[in-house]
Amino acid sequence: MKNALLTLLCYLCCLQLFADEQTIIPNLKFGKPTMEELTMTTYAPDSNATAVILCKLTNVSYKWGLESFRLVSEYKVKIKVLKPEGTSYANVTIPYYELANNTMKENIIGLDASAYNMENGKMVRTKMKKDMVFKERLNENQMTLKFSIPQVKAGTLIEYEYRLESDFFFTIDSWKAQSDIPTLYAEYDIIIPEYFKFNTDMRGMESLETKSESTSLSLSIGGQFFQCTGSHMNFRGTQLPALKDDSYVWCADDYCTQVNLELLGIDFPGSLYQSFTKSWEQIDEALLKDNEFGGRLKMSNPLKEEMNALHLEQMKGTEEKICAIYTLLKNKVKWNEKYNLYGKAPKQILKEGTGSNADLNFILISMLTDAGIPAYPVVMSRRNMGILPLTHPSLQKLNTFIVGIAHTDTTLVYLDSSVEDGYLNVLPPLLMTNRARVIIPGNHSQWVNLEALGTNQLRSAVIASISPEGTISGTRETLYAGQYASRLRNKFRTAKDSTDFVNKLASEENIQVKSLRIEGRNGFSPQVREVMEFEKQSTVNDQFIYVNPLVFLHVSESPFKQSERKLPVEFPYTDHLSLTANLTIPEGYVVDEKPEGLRVQTGDEKVFCRYTITQQNNQVTLRYLFRLQKLLFLNTDYPELQQLWEIIVKKNNEIMVLKKL
Known part of the structure; x- marks a missing residue:
């Protein structure tokens, strides 16, 4: 009987040891990998994963800068590389803002990255050196910081962390719990002073554990400490599956488990409440006042002489005229395969003979208007760039526009200058969004659904x-x-x-x-x-x-x-x-x-x-x-x-x- 009990006890212990080998418990400490993390070879919930995010911690808070608040975001990421294809996650790109003609900017501070490998039964840590870090300016407002962690191969554990301090305290980036590889543990912790009023929007296919409570804050402003209350929110997700684009999903991010915070207003003591909530009518107005958008809509036809040679007055109907004008434009300027919302000067476009769809569309609108055919910009987010948010208007989500043309007094046909093989109402599918906005001056703008456009x-x-x-x-x-x-x-x-x-x-x-x-x-x-x-x-x-x-x-x-x-x-x-x-x-x-x-x-x-x-x-x-x-x-x-x-x-x-x- 005694031997039988001992045998059963040993069997149960073996079962527990086997279970422990199959289950990785999230280790939230950085710089001290566990043996389970170092020796891990597969991720049980997704055996095909090339890598897995073991831990992703994001903390957001506010502090007082020299003259105003700054937003502080701290990021810590731990990734286990499981297969050779997973080594690409050692190459990291961080976007940030640094306005070329403005004092407002973002700073990346305290970047630290390491690779951990097991060699001859011992852990070997390789720290990333400064010469593996590069900065690149994308445009007059946007920058990227890129770095590559050395000595990464199948079996390597990657860790990196950094802090981003931003003068753009009124904008908090969306937090995405999921990635294109599985995530074992993700946590988002944010503390917001009472002066900032945010709307919280959670979406996605996976559930998150959430907590929200009031907390006391102490802010150092001008060398003095001020007490206020704040909102403390915490979001946690475990064993989140990979989220990958496939041929039957336009933008996987639309279905990513995420938290979005929209600033509704700022209410400082002794100051008037400042609202940041915008309506689509306000966004219409802002676009029409912008020199690179509304200003382009007012320009005169730069191809007036060439268009006179078409003899539009001899053509039978509006459709024939539209086709003749579009064909003339496409013979003069080629699309450079880029989609934009704002346009460059038409003289530059015609001189170079190439431009984005926005560049060409502004010229097309001027040509149509000159021919007495009303034409309007139809702004949108391309289907592969994510849907426009339904909860709040967003100028930042708009990334291009097409042209809505008055075919009759009551109907519009749609055309984009990227079209090489289509026709009126035959757009590239990525532009056939279900939510596009025709901007018509005089508060006559309207929403249109372009999904079922045309007959295929x-x-x-x-x-x-x-x-x-x-x-x-x-x-x-x-x-x-x-x-x-x-x-x-x-x-x-x-x-x-x-x-x-x-x-x-x-x-x-x-x-x-x-x-x-x-x-x-x-x-x-x-x-x-x-x-x-x-x-x-x-x-x-x-x-x-x-x-x-x-x-x-x-x-x-x-x-x-x-x-x-x-x-x-x-x-x-x-x-x-x-x-x-x-x-x-x-x-x-x-x-x-x-x-x-x-x-x-x-x-x-x-x-x-x-x-x-x-x-x-x-x-x-x-x-x-x-x-x-x-x-x-x-x-x-x-x-x-x-x-x-x-x-x-x-x-x-x-x-x-x-x-x-």
């Missing part, structure tokens, strides 16, 4: 015959509209030459292209028409021919292979696809098996697919229709979306069997 449609008809050798020979006539036309033009424009374009098409569709004619490929127009003669080989086995009656598939495999998904699914634009195939089966053959018809849709009917196949004598006709009318699917919708896509993919890959008589 592909209509294709195949007429072909099948030979006894299994060769499908025929023609495909396709009409591309909206984003489909834009994508086709882009493929042709970025190909080396027409031969390269045809070779890629043949490879993608597994066909031989006998001839190809494309109409509307180079023009600024709403549609592209394609006529192609092709051959495609089917599988032949003894007395059977195996043919996919769709010939040209909509989808061959599902993009939704994750068993679970925490992030929503965001599609870039609405979609309408119609395929028809009329196939003549060879003489002496009959249809032995053919796919069954299908009609499937989501519960809200926003995604729909229909597959119909019929036979009359030796003719087999297939009609396929797909519609996508909804762009955002929550993670709770994912199982239904995944299942529907699997059904559609399976139907796309089904085979018709022809049997020889």
Whole structure:
């Protein structure tokens, strides 16, 4: 009995030791790594992680500077590198502000960084030297500090800490609990004096432990100590998963677990309350008063002489005039692939022959206005830069604009000077945001949703015959509209030459292209028409021919292979696809098996697919229709979306069997 008890006790101890090896307890001390941290090789909640943030501590407080308050933010970060790919986290970039023509600035103080490695059973610490730290000015207001921690490899523990002191005490940066690698422990501690009134906004997919209480503060102002009360808030998160962009999320940061603090006002004793809350009308006014925005809207047409040669008065309608003006602009100035909100002087842009979308858009507005066509800036945040906050207006979140053009007295069409392959209302998808603001002077500004802008449609008809050798020979006539036309033009424009374009098409569709004619490929127009003669080989086995009656598939495999998904699914634009195939089966053959018809849709009917196949004598006709009318699917919708896509993919890959008589 005694031996049995000892055996059980040893077994329980072993279990506890095993559990301890699998669980890393957050160590909040810096400069003293634990053996568990140093010897850690994997992170159990995410075995694929290349690195893991073991600890991220952020403390924010206020102090009195020489003449006003300063905001003090202290950062401490501890990262364990698990795989060679994780060594990139030893390269750190810290953005900060240092106004070139202003005394207001931010200072980074007390930067300290080290790498810890186990060598021959002993811990070796390598401290970062000053020559590994670099500063770089991005523009007249923004700076970056970059540093690289030495001796980092798989198995290294990284630690770094610094303090940022800021004269911009009225702005507290968003605190993000998550990163693109998993986080074991994150803590945000902030103390705000009673004079500052902030609104607290928490968002994200993961929960945080929160505490909020009043506290007593002692501030040293001019050598004297003043007592006041303050708000002490604390936010903690544990075992937070990595948050990574994927092809079906525009901006992962939109769903990051985070804390945002917006300054509502300042209330100093003996002074009037100063409000910092702005309305969108105030932001409109601020933009219109800005020389690099509103000033550009007032400029005269710099291409007036060239535009006179277009003879716009002889053109039939507004759309034709808009297209002529836009084509003239694009022939004069090229887009430099940068998106901006503010513009440079038009003389400089025309001299250089290149500019940002904002630079070109300001010129476009002046040209349209000169032609008597009202045009307005439509400000936004690009979809890959995050959504505009709903809780409060923010000028800082605006990062570009497009042009809204009066097509009729009551409707606007939209165009951006970055468009190379699109048309009116055919924008790059990253500009098709659901929240954009048309700025119209006189307090007539309005919000618009650009998500479902335009009609994106592909209509294709195949007429072909099948030979006894299994060769499908025929023609495909396709009409591309909206984003489909834009994508086709882009493929042709970025190909080396027409031969390269045809070779890629043949490879993608597994066909031989006998001839190809494309109409509307180079023009600024709403549609592209394609006529192609092709051959495609089917599988032949003894007395059977195996043919996919769709010939040209909509989808061959599902993009939704994750068993679970925490992030929503965001599609870039609405979609309408119609395929028809009329196939003549060879003489002496009959249809032995053919796919069954299908009609499937989501519960809200926003995604729909229909597959119909019929036979009359030796003719087999297939009609396929797909519609996508909804762009955002929550993670709770994912199982239904995944299942529907699997059904559609399976139907796309089904085979018709022809049997020889």
